[in-house]
Amino acid sequence: MQVQDKQPRVALITGITGQDGAYLAEYLLSLGYVVHGIKRRSSSFNTARVDHLYRDPHAGDVPFLMHYGDMTDSTNLIRLVQQIRPTEIYNLAAQSHVAVSFESPEYTANADAIGVLRLLEAIRILGMEKETRFYQASTSELYGLVQEVPQKEATPFYPRSPYGVAKLYGYWITVNYREAYGMFSSNGILFNHESPIRGETFVTRKITRGVARIEVGLEDTLYLGNLSAKRDWGHARDYVEGMHMILQADKPDDFVLATGEMRSVREMAELAFSHVGRRIEWRGQGVDEIGVDLKSGKPVVRIDPTYFRPTEVDLLVGDASKARDKLGWKPKRTFGQLVEEMVANDLAEAKRDAAHGKPAV
Numbered sequence: 001m002q003v004q005d006k007q008p009r010v011a012l013i014t015g016i017t018g019q020d021g022a023y024l025a026e027y028l029l030s031l032g033y034v035v036h037g038i039k040r041r042s043s044s045f046n047t048a049r050v051d052h053l054y055r056d057p058h059a060g061d062v063p064f065l066m067h068y069g070d071m072t073d074s075t076n077l078i079r080l081v082q083q084i085r086p087t088e089i090y091n092l093a094a095q096s097h098v099a100v101s102f103e104s105p106e107y108t109a110n111a112d113a114i115g116v117l118r119l120l121e122a123i124r125i126l127g128m129e130k131e132t133r134f135y136q137a138s139t140s141e142l143y144g145l146v147q148e149v150p151q152k153e154a155t156p157f158y159p160r161s162p163y164g165v166a167k168l169y170g171y172w173i174t175v176n177y178r179e180a181y182g183m184f185s186s187n188g189i190l191f192n193h194e195s196p197i198r199g200e201t202f203v204t205r206k207i208t209r210g211v212a213r214i215e216v217g218l219e220d221t222l223y224l225g226n227l228s229a230k231r232d233w234g235h236a237r238d239y240v241e242g243m244h245m246i247l248q249a250d251k252p253d254d255f256v257l258a259t260g261e262m263r264s265v266r267e268m269a270e271l272a273f274s275h276v277g278r279r280i281e282w283r284g285q286g287v288d289e290i291g292v293d294l295k296s297g298k299p300v301v302r303i304d305p306t307y308f309r310p311t312e313v314d315l316l317v318g319d320a321s322k323a324r325d326k327l328g329w330k331p332k333r334t335f336g337q338l339v340e341e342m343v344a345n346d347l348a349e350a351k352r353d354a355a356h357g358k359p360a361v
């Protein structure tokens with residue numbers, strides 16, 4: 001820790017354009033870090049979440065820089081680590097959608113499993129084992145099929161998707177490089193965390209966005225998959241602070257970050273609708289279950305079985321007492337505050353879309 005304090009703090013974040021990358025970059029900049037991010041080349045703009053952090057590099061000495069790169073390209077990763085010489089690497093880049101991983105399992109393994117190895121090897125090849133700390137974005141999806149409730153660091157893993165299996169490799173290769181080469185490489189085993197900038201196809205954001213669009217009249221029905229799935233949902237801002245704490249610890253280790261509270265998708269939807277003054281009653285069963293808005297008497301939630309997964313993770317709830325005791329981390333924001341913030345944000349967006357006459361999607 002003392003050694004790190006004397007060095008300029010330079011962070012390299014992969015997945016900078018994602019939810020966590022954006023919040024982490026903002027947080028590290030507020031702490032005085034120079035932050036470098038890796039973004040993928042895209043045919044359209046993909047930096048909306050970090051545009052507010054961007055300064056024209058021609059002005060000189062800007063603390064936030066982005067570089068093109070990809071987790072599937074080892075020469076690119078080696079060159080970037082060599083040029084930037086980061087004191088901390090946060091590996092957040094991933095094909096992070098569980099359902100999509102069943103459609104693209106090979107790509108998911110390449111980016112989410114071998115991608116981790118590529119970065120660890122970059123550190124090793126460049127002889128930077130003692131100067132660079134490494135954070136791996138591990139996940140509660142590792143627990144998969146329920147072995148124990150709540151899940152903690154010692155709970156056995158049983159992943160249930162190509163995403164979970166790829167992340168299992170990422171977890172263990174991070175542990176192995178720590179043990180084999182003495183690297184400061186740590187896993188954060190993070191339970192679901194959400195925010196107003198969460199990707200629109202993850203269930204919380206899909207719900208808050210759907211609620212908002214129904215409220216302003218842009219859509220009339222929200223189609224969901226498994227309403228009975230239960231998750232431990234926290235706020236992404238709290239979790240990126242935890243990632244930073246994990247790399248400031250005296251020694252590398254693996255930590256669960258979670259709220260310890262669990263809710264079903266059904267409960268999440270009820271709460272989101274309540275923020276626009278609608279009460280939902282569930283009627284019917286299985287694929288015929290509907291959520292009826294008691295104010296209008298109309299069904300506003302229906303099941304679309306295409307959102308069911310070939311193998312599902314029924315429930316996840318974490319025990320973050322190790323992170324609380326060893327790092328002093330605990331979430332600051334409640335689930336209620338999170339949902340309220342997400343609905344308010346999506347309502348403002350939906351009103352803008354309605355004003356511009358955007359059609360339903």
Ligand code: NDP
Pocket residue numbers: 014015016017018019020021038039040042046069070071072091092093094095096097111137138139140189190191192193194199
């Ligand atoms: P997002 O999906 O919002 O962001 C993923 C990021 O990875 C994006 O910047 C994406 O770029 C980038 N990316 C994807 N594939 C590649 C690739 N081949 N090369 C380079 N970059 C790539 O995820 P989150 O921010 O929510 O999550 C961050 C990390 O934490 C992920 O690894 C995720 O698996 C993990 N995680 C997330 C949890 C959560 O609840 N949010 C919980 C536990 C773990 P682009 O914008 O171009 O698509």
Ligand code: GDR
Pocket residue numbers: 096097098099138139140141190191192193201202203204206223224225226227229230231265307308309312313
């Ligand atoms: P998850 O998040 O799979 O936990 O992965 P997601 O929000 O996609 O699903 C949570 C649960 O909700 C059920 N569900 C639906 N999910 C989606 N996406 N769309 C729907 O319409 C729908 N209806 C019901 C799912 O079946 C599931 O049970 C997230 C990602 O951020 C991962 O990268 C991360 O590792 C884990 O969280 C922790």
